[in-house]
Amino acid sequence: MSDPSGPERSPDPLRFTILAGSASTSGPRLGLLTHDARNTLETPHYIADTSRGVIPHITQDTFRRHTDVKGVYVALEDFVEKAPLKTPPIYLQPTTTSPSSTLRTFTALPDTTLSILAPRRLSPIPSPNPNSSSSLAICTSVGFSALSIATYISAAAPSLNPDILVAPADIPHGNPAPSLKRRVKMLDRTASWLTDLQRAKGRVGGDYAVFAAVLPLPVEAQRWYLDSLLDAVTDDGHGDGEGHALPAGLAIYDPSAIPALPQPLTHLPRLCLAPAHSPSQLLHSIALGADLTLAPFLSTATDAGIALTFTFPAPRGASPESKSDSESDSQQQQAEKHPLGTSLWNPTAHALSTAPLQAGCACYTCARHHRAYVHHLLAAGEMLAWTLVQVHNLACLEGFFRGVRGVLGGEGEGGIVDGGEGEGGMEGRVKGRFEEERARFEDWYEVEMPVSEGVRPRGRGYMGLGLGSADGGGRGRGKGKLNGGGKWKGGGLGMGMGMGKGGMRRL
Amino acid sequence: MHSALQFELLAKCSVTKARAANLILPHGPVPLPIFMPVATQGSLKGLTPEQLEETGCRLCLNNTYHLGLKPGQETLDALGGAHKLQSWPHNLLTVVTNAESRFQMVSLLKLAQVTEDGVRFLSPHDGTPMLLTPEHSISLQNSIGSDIMMQLDDVIATTSPDLARIEEAMWRSIRWLDRCITAHKKPESQNLFCIIQGGLDLELRRICTEEMVARDTPGIAIGGLSGGEAKDAYCRVVDTCTGLLPDNKPRYVMGVGYPEDLVVSVALGADMFDCVWPTRTARFGNAVTSAGILNLRNAAYSEDFSSIEEGCTCICCKPLSEGGLGITRAYIYHLAAKETVGAHLLTMHNVHYQLSLMGRARQAIMDDAYPAFLKDFFRRLYDNDTSRVPTWVVDALRGVGVNILAW
Ligand SMILES: [Zn+2]
Numbered sequence A: 001m002s003d004p005s006g007p008e009r010s011p012d013p014l015r016f017t018i019l020a021g022s023a024s025t026s027g028p029r030l031g032l033l034t035h036d037a038r039n040t041l042e043t044p045h046y047i048a049d050t051s052r053g054v055i056p057h058i059t060q061d062t063f064r065r066h067t068d069v070k071g072v073y074v075a076l077e078d079f080v081e082k083a084p085l086k087t088p089p090i091y092l093q094p095t096t097t098s099p100s101s102t103l104r105t106f107t108a109l110p111d112t113t114l115s116i117l118a119p120r121r122l123s124p125i126p127s128p129n130p131n132s133s134s135s136l137a138i139c140t141s142v143g144f145s146a147l148s149i150a151t152y153i154s155a156a157a158p159s160l161n162p163d164i165l166v167a168p169a170d171i172p173h174g175n176p177a178p179s180l181k182r183r184v185k186m187l188d189r190t191a192s193w194l195t196d197l198q199r200a201k202g203r204v205g206g207d208y209a210v211f212a213a214v215l216p217l218p219v220e221a222q223r224w225y226l227d228s229l230l231d232a233v234t235d236d237g238h239g240d241g242e243g244h245a246l247p248a249g250l251a252i253y254d255p256s257a258i259p260a261l262p263q264p265l266t267h268l269p270r271l272c273l274a275p276a277h278s279p280s281q282l283l284h285s286i287a288l289g290a291d292l293t294l295a296p297f298l299s300t301a302t303d304a305g306i307a308l309t310f311t312f313p314a315p316r317g318a319s320p321e322s323k324s325d326s327e328s329d330s331q332q333q334q335a336e337k338h339p340l341g342t343s344l345w346n347p348t349a350h351a352l353s354t355a356p357l358q359a360g361c362a363c364y365t366c367a368r369h370h371r372a373y374v375h376h377l378l379a380a381g382e383m384l385a386w387t388l389v390q391v392h393n394l395a396c397l398e399g400f401f402r403g404v405r406g407v408l409g410g411e412g413e414g415g416i417v418d419g420g421e422g423e424g425g426m427e428g429r430v431k432g433r434f435e436e437e438r439a440r441f442e443d444w445y446e447v448e449m450p451v452s453e454g455v456r457p458r459g460r461g462y463m464g465l466g467l468g469s470a471d472g473g474g475r476g477r478g479k480g481k482l483n484g485g486g487k488w489k490g491g492g493l494g495m496g497m498g499m500g501k502g503g504m505r506r507l
Numbered sequence B: 001m002h003s004a005l006q007f008e009l010l011a012k013c014s015v016t017k018a019r020a021a022n023l024i025l026p027h028g029p030v031p032l033p034i035f036m037p038v039a040t041q042g043s044l045k046g047l048t049p050e051q052l053e054e055t056g057c058r059l060c061l062n063n064t065y066h067l068g069l070k071p072g073q074e075t076l077d078a079l080g081g082a083h084k085l086q087s088w089p090h091n092l093l094t095v096v097t098n099a100e101s102r103f104q105m106v107s108l109l110k111l112a113q114v115t116e117d118g119v120r121f122l123s124p125h126d127g128t129p130m131l132l133t134p135e136h137s138i139s140l141q142n143s144i145g146s147d148i149m150m151q152l153d154d155v156i157a158t159t160s161p162d163l164a165r166i167e168e169a170m171w172r173s174i175r176w177l178d179r180c181i182t183a184h185k186k187p188e189s190q191n192l193f194c195i196i197q198g199g200l201d202l203e204l205r206r207i208c209t210e211e212m213v214a215r216d217t218p219g220i221a222i223g224g225l226s227g228g229e230a231k232d233a234y235c236r237v238v239d240t241c242t243g244l245l246p247d248n249k250p251r252y253v254m255g256v257g258y259p260e261d262l263v264v265s266v267a268l269g270a271d272m273f274d275c276v277w278p279t280r281t282a283r284f285g286n287a288v289t290s291a292g293i294l295n296l297r298n299a300a301y302s303e304d305f306s307s308i309e310e311g312c313t314c315i316c317c318k319p320l321s322e323g324g325l326g327i328t329r330a331y332i333y334h335l336a337a338k339e340t341v342g343a344h345l346l347t348m349h350n351v352h353y354q355l356s357l358m359g360r361a362r363q364a365i366m367d368d369a370y371p372a373f374l375k376d377f378f379r380r381l382y383d384n385d386t387s388r389v390p391t392w393v394v395d396a397l398r399g400v401g402v403n404i405l406a407w
């Protein structure tokens, strides 16, 4: 969809078109996010989460060569340890890219990769300090701090210049049920920060597209705020640089808000920032109409030494039902569900296996290496283990999203569905087919990630803070269990040697 | 004895003892002199085999002792060896024990003993008693399938004052070589190198060199060094040994890797080197450059937007416009100790630095300009300050006809 508000302003480099599924009704949809200078993303699409500007374990050359990641999510709190005492180096990076972006140059992000900047990481560590009317409480690698909204806004242009800037939102992390009074504050601040941001953009310029927050509150509770996003447009009040255009997209913290969004906002691309802990949670967001999503379970699985092996649509053939024809016990069926991945720590399954991590996978890891090697690397505590698993897991997820788009595009039913309005039958059929496949996926696969017996790699800098441990840099040791919440159970953060289980052999 | 390699001597420096050669191994040719990165357990500090390839590496080390523990001999046999385990299409050299485990074993010798049988010691992992015999070390290396395998030797710290024990270890290493040769099942596809011992005693080194040379292994290593001995003593041992070695075989000095040690050892006639230091030190934020070691964890680099080393052609340092990544010191600082990717990037740079240093040395030898290369190297390293050049470097190079202070 091109700019509906019309006036003479250099066209935003970012545009979104809905190809199938409709803007007017909720539900899954197929779209195209294009950017003048970047990759085109077919949506629904996966956005890779980064830590300090990299996908964990993936060097920039491996990123270029062996991943198909088209967009990344970067948190400013990964870069501002010494602010405000010292200007963060990322603001100062000389750059020759066009449009110039210190963020892109500093992190050696390829020219074609779409960058999304937000103040906080996807699953922010709750700060003991509250947000204020002019700042967000953040957590850097050296501790809790505050990021002033003015700083965030002024850093966006001309220096950082991400492709998409997530507007600051006043979300009390760690408090899922804010009081009424707090909610009012949330709306007030988020609205006024957005206005500040839009005004600054009008004044300073900048090529970034603003994604406004949809807060993790019921839509009725934030109705006036959402309506205020539209006011600006109907006012047509941005000729003097004081007004603000409709945001270019929405950053949605709880996808259940999507079906109730006011109509004029529904054609905007939706970045879902609810942390998905499993593929079925991704499908849930997509079913509600998310266009871009992140999947923190990916790195959690990688760190646990789990190679993801799920596909969408789920495989056909020996389905749980047909297998249990003889014994139609529902518990039996439960037990026959298929795992979402495989723990490469398991010596009996993998120590001698020259099979790829996932049958038929064409990723670098599966094309050049085998399970036995990755198992060996894990057992030997070699860092390459996690790199190889991460490369595969990224490929698995890309495949999953390709499958989702295939179903939404009517693959197997005679090609892409025309987005013709009024063709309710067509829309309905695609939605129906997606729901059917989604149900089959949930039937076929287990809900939770498999258990990993291994040791995870060294923690990220900020991890210790979240786990309430003084030692954020140690290796977790022993039997970490990965549950649906993506948290590690059982394993402390000791300074183990990183040795896996399994006895030593004598020489 | 049988050899599975060809050694082509290409050039000899007309001043120093430096040589340039091609070493043709079962998995392809490698240029000498060469630095070999150490992938102890079958991987190099988080680098994919493809990334290691990209640094220019065609010969890297694995450790017999570690691969024997994990994944173990049965697994290696089932997979068809270490090349298949790590999908490495190029050459592998296996040390039985590298510097690290050698010193582990040295320190464990208090708890365990070396007998004529082999080395009996406690597993550093779980304390179980283990016996490593020459026959078993060869059997393991046959299972690994390394292109170059090393004999089991009796290693004594060079700093040991016990000359009798050093001499005993030397003679035992010779007897163990004979047992290794007898045990070696695949001489047509794997090259066994002997290891000259004898501590810092030049007479013992002479005797050992003669004995080892007589056994006619495809290549010859000088072992037991880089254990904290004085550098001048080290240089005398290398110089003495190379002086007695035939021209037509590769010479490998084990455990050496500091750039200044490499270029001096090449001048003394050595061809091959290995060391964990350049890769291990990356984890601590240390970048190896022509101007010395830069610790990029130092806040001074937090706003230094230059590449790790100006003009370096590694993938990290090369600018985007030349197909590189354009990684800056400031970004390594940002990642250091917080994301392993920072260490991986520095490891690629450091390995590339070491390999390209040897590549430039080789070119200089072929151009018969090695003395000038040495002068240029030390001038850059010590920022044109002759007073900073260590005495051992001055003396060692004077011994091979180069006055390094006259630049
Ligand atoms: Zn794969």
Ligand SMILES: [Zn+2]
Pocket (backbone or CB within 6 Å): B308, B309, B312, B313, B314, B315, B316, B317, B318, B349, B352
């Ligand atoms: Zn470099």
